[in-house]
Amino acid sequence: MNRLETPDPNALPPLKVAMLGCGVVGSQVARVITEQADDLASRIGRRLELVGIAVRSLDRDFAGLDPALFTTDSEALVARGDLDILVELVGGIEPVRTLILKAIENGASVVTANKALLAQDGEALFSASEQQGVDIYFEAAVAGAIPIVRPLRESLVGDEITAVMGIVNGTTNYILDQMTTTGADFDDALAQAQELGYAEADPTADVEGYDAAAKAAILGTLAFHTRVRGADVYREGITRITAEDIQAARKLGCVVKMLAILKATDSGEVSVRVHPAMVGAQHPLASVGGAYNAIFVESREAGRLMFMGPGAGGAPTASAVMGDLVTVARNRVRGVAGPGESVYAKRPISPMSEVTTGYFVRVEVVDEPGVLAAAASVFASHNVSVQTVDQVAKAADESGVATAVLALSTHEARESDIQGVITELESRPFIRGEVSVIRVEGR
Amino acid sequence: MNRLETPDPNALPPLKVAMLGCGVVGSQVARVITEQADDLASRIGRRLELVGIAVRSLDRDFAGLDPALFTTDSEALVARGDLDILVELVGGIEPVRTLILKAIENGASVVTANKALLAQDGEALFSASEQQGVDIYFEAAVAGAIPIVRPLRESLVGDEITAVMGIVNGTTNYILDQMTTTGADFDDALAQAQELGYAEADPTADVEGYDAAAKAAILGTLAFHTRVRGADVYREGITRITAEDIQAARKLGCVVKMLAILKATDSGEVSVRVHPAMVGAQHPLASVGGAYNAIFVESREAGRLMFMGPGAGGAPTASAVMGDLVTVARNRVRGVAGPGESVYAKRPISPMSEVTTGYFVRVEVVDEPGVLAAAASVFASHNVSVQTVDQVAKAADESGVATAVLALSTHEARESDIQGVITELESRPFIRGEVSVIRVEGR
Numbered sequence: 001m002n003r004l005e006t007p008d009p010n011a012l013p014p015l016k017v018a019m020l021g022c023g024v025v026g027s028q029v030a031r032v033i034t035e036q037a038d039d040l041a042s043r044i045g046r047r048l049e050l051v052g053i054a055v056r057s058l059d060r061d062f063a064g065l066d067p068a069l070f071t072t073d074s075e076a077l078v079a080r081g082d083l084d085i086l087v088e089l090v091g092g093i094e095p096v097r098t099l100i101l102k103a104i105e106n107g108a109s110v111v112t113a114n115k116a117l118l119a120q121d122g123e124a125l126f127s128a129s130e131q132q133g134v135d136i137y138f139e140a141a142v143a144g145a146i147p148i149v150r151p152l153r154e155s156l157v158g159d160e161i162t163a164v165m166g167i168v169n170g171t172t173n174y175i176l177d178q179m180t181t182t183g184a185d186f187d188d189a190l191a192q193a194q195e196l197g198y199a200e201a202d203p204t205a206d207v208e209g210y211d212a213a214a215k216a217a218i219l220g221t222l223a224f225h226t227r228v229r230g231a232d233v234y235r236e237g238i239t240r241i242t243a244e245d246i247q248a249a250r251k252l253g254c255v256v257k258m259l260a261i262l263k264a265t266d267s268g269e270v271s272v273r274v275h276p277a278m279v280g281a282q283h284p285l286a287s288v289g290g291a292y293n294a295i296f297v298e299s300r301e302a303g304r305l306m307f308m309g310p311g312a313g314g315a316p317t318a319s320a321v322m323g324d325l326v327t328v329a330r331n332r333v334r335g336v337a338g339p340g341e342s343v344y345a346k347r348p349i350s351p352m353s354e355v356t357t358g359y360f361v362r363v364e365v366v367d368e369p370g371v372l373a374a375a376a377s378v379f380a381s382h383n384v385s386v387q388t389v390d391q392v393a394k395a396a397d398e399s400g401v402a403t404a405v406l407a408l409s410t411h412e413a414r415e416s417d418i419q420g421v422i423t424e425l426e427s428r429p430f431i432r433g434e435v436s437v438i439r440v441e442g443r
Numbered sequence: 444m445n446r447l448e449t450p451d452p453n454a455l456p457p458l459k460v461a462m463l464g465c466g467v468v469g470s471q472v473a474r475v476i477t478e479q480a481d482d483l484a485s486r487i488g489r490r491l492e493l494v495g496i497a498v499r500s501l502d503r504d505f506a507g508l509d510p511a512l513f514t515t516d517s518e519a520l521v522a523r524g525d526l527d528i529l530v531e532l533v534g535g536i537e538p539v540r541t542l543i544l545k546a547i548e549n550g551a552s553v554v555t556a557n558k559a560l561l562a563q564d565g566e567a568l569f570s571a572s573e574q575q576g577v578d579i580y581f582e583a584a585v586a587g588a589i590p591i592v593r594p595l596r597e598s599l600v601g602d603e604i605t606a607v608m609g610i611v612n613g614t615t616n617y618i619l620d621q622m623t624t625t626g627a628d629f630d631d632a633l634a635q636a637q638e639l640g641y642a643e644a645d646p647t648a649d650v651e652g653y654d655a656a657a658k659a660a661i662l663g664t665l666a667f668h669t670r671v672r673g674a675d676v677y678r679e680g681i682t683r684i685t686a687e688d689i690q691a692a693r694k695l696g697c698v699v700k701m702l703a704i705l706k707a708t709d710s711g712e713v714s715v716r717v718h719p720a721m722v723g724a725q726h727p728l729a730s731v732g733g734a735y736n737a738i739f740v741e742s743r744e745a746g747r748l749m750f751m752g753p754g755a756g757g758a759p760t761a762s763a764v765m766g767d768l769v770t771v772a773r774n775r776v777r778g779v780a781g782p783g784e785s786v787y788a789k790r791p792i793s794p795m796s797e798v799t800t801g802y803f804v805r806v807e808v809v810d811e812p813g814v815l816a817a818a819a820s821v822f823a824s825h826n827v828s829v830q831t832v833d834q835v836a837k838a839a840d841e842s843g844v845a846t847a848v849l850a851l852s853t854h855e856a857r858e859s860d861i862q863g864v865i866t867e868l869e870s871r872p873f874i875r876g877e878v879s880v881i882r883v884e885g886r
Binding site: 028030032036039040041042139145146147150152154155156157158159160225299300301302303304305306307308309310313315318319320321322323324325326327331334336337339342345430 | 589594
């Protein structure tokens with residue numbers, strides 16, 4: 001096994017790098033590749049040469065780069081037989097999936113931030129790359145600048161991970177933060193986020209939890225050595241969180257956060273879900289603000305680890321891309337590839353109905369004798385044990401009926417049992433409106 | 444480049460692993476290798492076979508392992524020509540250095556937790572391993588279970604790290620914690636730590652900062668791509684921290700922590716130091732308790748990252764060892780080695796005298812007219828700008844002389860200037876006793 005020691009990077013031909021996409025992250029990556037060329041060459045052992053950047057239109061800002069690099073012919077770019085590394089920063093499924101597979105087929109290693117594609121069809125990509133003996137690295141797909149993919153993939157690989165819990169979407173974290181600090185309702189907080197660039201014009205992927213679910217699938221696959229796809233992840237966004245929910249959380253000494261929660265049970269199953277949850281105000285995740293991400297990892301030998309940092313943004317995400325790019329480049333210099341995927345464990349993925357957690361249930365009821373007892377027995381009949389109860393009278397409604405807001409938190413209960421409670425409560429005459437349910441984590 | 448896809452681990456001969464040491468960490472590592480043999484084999488692609496464990500004496504607990512594995516002949520163990528991986532968990536310089544070099548010479552890769560050896564003579568080890576084309580991995584040498592070595596070495600390798608700051612020694616963190624929460628003085632807090640097993644019978648390596656300095660040297664080498672040796676690190680332990688210092692910190696809204704501080708300046712120099720420092724009570728490091736470690740990394744693209752977790756202990760450190768063991772084993776299965784060292788940058792290491800930081804200076808003075816003015820002008824004459832001043836009268840001493848405690852915090856000042864201030868103050872007749880100085884970080 002030969003290894004070059006501080007070789008002269010100029011003694012060998014450069015590694016040819018192509019990019020798909022040159023947006024917020026891509027322009028930063030291209031800038032670093034250009035401006036840090038010497039340092040990168042020293043760290044890799046050979047120079048990196050940007051040979052092409054595929055974009056949607058040439059009518060654009062060239063970000064200080066050589067306009068000749070830019071092309072709209074992405075198919076020709078990935079079909080080059082001499083490409084060493086493809087950096088994909090476009091996102092989405094097609095045409096990117098086909099382009100990546102073509103690049104791999106032509107012998108290129110891949111660095112990508114594409115969580116949606118990895119969560120939906122990572123299998124095809126990893127299979128192709130293993131067959132060709134090339135790398136796929138994807139640190140930028142999860143948690144921006146924070147090294148979490150590599151630690152799970154290569155550092156904690158001798159340990160047994162039992163749980164992963166974290167804030168992995170900056171948009172929803174910012175919105176919930178705003179609702180918490182200003183008392184704003186969801187629509188206003190979303191508008192504010194969009195104005196400041198923390199949310200997209202079409203915010204669906206973030207606020208409905210698709211982005212978080214894709215990331216959770218990737219984390220779960222790594223943590224549990226088991227293929228977890230985006231479709232396997234229980235997904236619930238934050239669009240139904242109200243200002244009243246936020247207030248109720250505060251009253252309970254909690255904060256509402258959008259969490260990715262991955263757990264392994266002793267019996268060998270795993271559960272992977274993303275949804276809003278109440279966390280105790282003292283929990284470290286409660287103080288993770290704005291666009292920051294934070295991920296807790298619990299494993300048998302290591303205990304509890306926490307990783308925290310900027311979860312999004314051009315420069316932070318570029319940092320993750322560059323780390324992968326140098327690693328993949330170093331591998332190519334030495335004629336090797338990294339360890340590939342490890343999905344041998346094939347652990348069963350529990351359906352959401354089987355998951356157990358705490359719940360906070362809030363509902364408006366008619367303020368009459370027997371209502372509390374009736375509500376309580378609904379819980380009991382579904383095997384859900386109540387931990388705390390709070391009932392507060394409301395002003396009488398238009399018809400003059402006195403109502404109250406009844407709020408209960410439960411001990412650990414089964415999701416299917418809680419769904420049974422909600423269904424039955426909503427069928428009862430003493431209920432006004434819908435039952436609000438927020439899961440409780442780490443209170 | 445061929446890569447085996449989910450191979451049958453039993454189809455090939457196992458990888459032969461030997462251990463030096465079977466103490467708190469070693470016994471845990473041996474246990475995991477044994478109990479998780481199937482999972483490890485699936486993740487690596489071949490089985491691991493423990494072929495020998497060298498210990499000081501065979502008159503010992505065999506930790507549930509096969510007594511036949513144990514030997515006192517470490518030289519014979521490392522001289523085996525068929526060893527794939529040596530796991531070194533003894534610590535110290537000799538005879539371990541010679542044994543490791545012998546193992547490398549015989550073609551074995553090395554996994555070690557030996558911070559002292561790496562900080563003192565990493566160069567010889569890395570040079571030998573590069574020549575032989577084998578790996579040296581050392582995640583367990585710094586911050587216990589927290590993946591920090593690998594993220595610096597392989598994830599942030601496309602970025603420019605500008606600062607690293609952290610709590611890397613659990614013993615001193617525990618002692619300072621105790622002093623802070625109970626008001627105990629150093630000696631009592633140390634005794635408490637020893638009683639609970641958080642400090643050794645001979646606590647010098649921890650309380651005098653040797654352990655932290657070795658870790659800082661390792662982190663600095665990785666962060667700045669520059670060889671930093673233990674001797675290059677400014678080292679000041681916590682033995683002179685008093686209960687009064689702790690109180691003064693609290694009054695200033697700060698907490699005293701033992702920190703490793705690594706910084707890169709714009710002009711290209713780097714500074715590496717370990718010493719007690721005041722951090723603002725709101726700073727995340729202020730709340731890192733007991734035996735936990737936490738490390739902040741600031742880099743140009745990524746921004747601010749934080750890593751936190753158990754910094755010591757058998758199981759947490761074993762987690763780091765196992766992660767390295769699987770990675771090194773995977774490399775051997777594929778006939779490759781990892782990227783080795785990157786120390787091309789050769790950045791100048793600033794002497795401590797050139798470092799700038801904030802300072803908190805506390806001294807007892809005679810309570811007479813003109814003393815405050817005289818003290819203040821000492822600061823001014825040495826180009827140190829004062830930020831806050833606090834003077835509190837003390838009860839008259841035995842000779843009836845009225846004294847006061849004068850406490851000043853400075854703006855960012857140069858170490859050599861502050862040393863000039865202290866020297867001059869201590870020469871003045873209005874000073875009683877020594878000047879207490881604690882550096883201030885992140886207030």
